[in-house]
Amino acid sequence: MVTQLPPSSQSNIIYPDSDEQPMADNTKQFELIVLIKKNLDLLFADDANVFVAGDLLWYPVEGNNVNRRAPDVMVVFGRPKGDRGSYLQWQEDNIPPQVVFEILSPGNRAKDMIAKYKFYQRYGVEEYYLYDPDTEELTGWLRSEDELQEIEQMVGWVSPRLGIRFELVDNNLQIFRPDGQRFLSYLELDQLRQQECQRAEQERQRAENAESRLLEERQRAENAEAELEALRALLKARGIDPD
Structure with missing residues (x-):
């Protein structure tokens, strides 16, 4: 049972924005957290009412600044995008994060x-996903009534809320968007951008070359017409009917 403090006391409570813990303990954990967070940003970029955060402190109960967690990644449907120092649930229409991700590190x-x-x-998460990059073990839980129940088969699992699909390829976690595109790192996205720029440049050059050839053919046709008219004029000057 949670005891609510009197309003006068609650207004004086400070909810720190940091737990003074690092976002990640190693590069592998950090890269996975960033990969999931940034790809979810892209997935819901056009939905103003989906808030995605990484390593953000979540306080579920007003008046209690000790009861808190900072999921590696969390997704909240029904709350606007925007910067926050922490997620104070009572200021967010009392909507808890529906989906959370945790990436294990040796320090866990x-x-x-x-x-x-x-x-x-306890606080209403609907989907909880846990991945250990060292053992390549992927575990998930889905809420059923008041309990998070373990998902029996995570390989090929599709998140009901997010629509993303989980796979283990060569024992490495890979996540796929609803359109089948794999979650890509910043480096992979930049490589695709460069390839797209190169293709666009090649298309531009082909278009310019085609236009140049068309202009050359038009100029040759105009030159030939001019030469023909000059010949007609010469023939007429000599009394010869060019027709």
Whole structure:
């Protein structure tokens, strides 16, 4: 049972924006967090009421600044995009994050992960995904009534909320958008951008070359017409009917 503090006390409580913990313990964990967060940003870029955050403190209960978690990635449907120092649920129409992701690192302890699971179950998370990049183990839970129940088969699983599909390819996590496109890193996206720029430049050059050839053919035709008219004039000057 959560005890609500009197309003006068609640207004004086500070909710820190940082837990003074690093976002990630190693490069592998960091890259996966960024990959998921940024691709979800792209996936919901056109929906103003889907908020995606990474390593943001979530306070579910007003008046309690100790009860908090910072999911590696969280998605909230029904809340506008925008900058936040932390996610104060009572200021967000009391909407909890519906989907959370955690990427394990060697520093994560079993006790901490159990506490996170209990927190997410208690405060309304609908989908919880956990990946260990060292063991390549992918686990997921889906809410059924008041409980997060483990998903039996995560390979090929499609998130009900996000529409994304989870796969393990060569024992590495890969996530696919609803359109079948794989989540891409910034480097891969930049390479695709460069390839697209190169294709666009090649198309522009082909178009310019085609236009240049057309102009050359038009000029040759005009030159031939001019030469023909000059010959007609010469023949007429000599009394010869050119026709």
